[in-house]
Amino acid sequence: MPTSKPYLIGAGVVAAAALLGVVSYTATKPAPPAAAPSTVAEAPAEASAGPQAGVYPELEKYARRDAKDPLAVGRADAPVVLIEYADFKCGYCGKFARETEPELIEKYVREGTLRIEWRNFPIFGEESERVARAAWAAGQQGRFWQFHRAAYAEGAKEKGFGEERVTALASEAGVGDLARFGRDLDSEAARRAVAKDQEQAYALGATSTPSFLVNGRPIAGAQPMETFTSAIEAARREAEK
Secondary structure (H helix, E strand, O other), X not given: OOOOOOOOOOHHHHHHHHHXXXXXXXXXXXXXXXXXXXXXXXXXXXXXXXXXXXXXXXXXXXXXXXXXXXXXXXOOOOOEEEEEEEOOOOHHHHHHHHHHHHHHHHHHHOOOOEEEEEEEOOOOOHHHHHHHHHHHHHHOOOOHHHHHHXXXXXXXXXXXXXXXXXXXXXXXXXXXXXXXXXXXXXXXXXXXXXXXXXXXXXXXXXXXXXXXXXXXXXXXXXXXXXXXXXXXXXXXHHXXX
């Protein structure tokens, strides 16, 4: 796993980091024997239960709310921001991208309640780093979400993310200037942007992908739609007070 210099964070964020670390491990640890009751779903669900339970106001500041951010979708002033820390080589991230995220966009982003901000969190080595930079590079031409969809398509990660493969994905995503894409992919700016997201995830205590923040509420793993709905609805109610 890559290492990086952590951000300086306050005591409240430290407490949240401890929670996210525990929840993140619980969400992805090996399943217990069939005879034993499973706790895989319960910990992340607890993190989103109740109107204020598990909410860390300091973590709300991690939302960038930059209207020009190409790695975000939804109104910059939406009452709820879901931050996703993910790796394109992560199978559970792909599951979330294919099954849950489109529903969240249809139900909450389109009506203006939710904004989704992506953070590159490559943890599976060189190919993870490359495809993270490639996604960022596609975003420089306004095609991040199209690249995201192509890279998370069923069976995409099994083909790997070598140099030729990420260029093919960029072409599939409709990136117009592939020469520029190649330059951006290998640029220092791409490396800095990915490292910034990665450091933020480590500082929060994330130990696996995907990990999420919903208005300062940590959730880990590709949880059922109901988990995200509960967290978003609770965050919306709090924002409307």
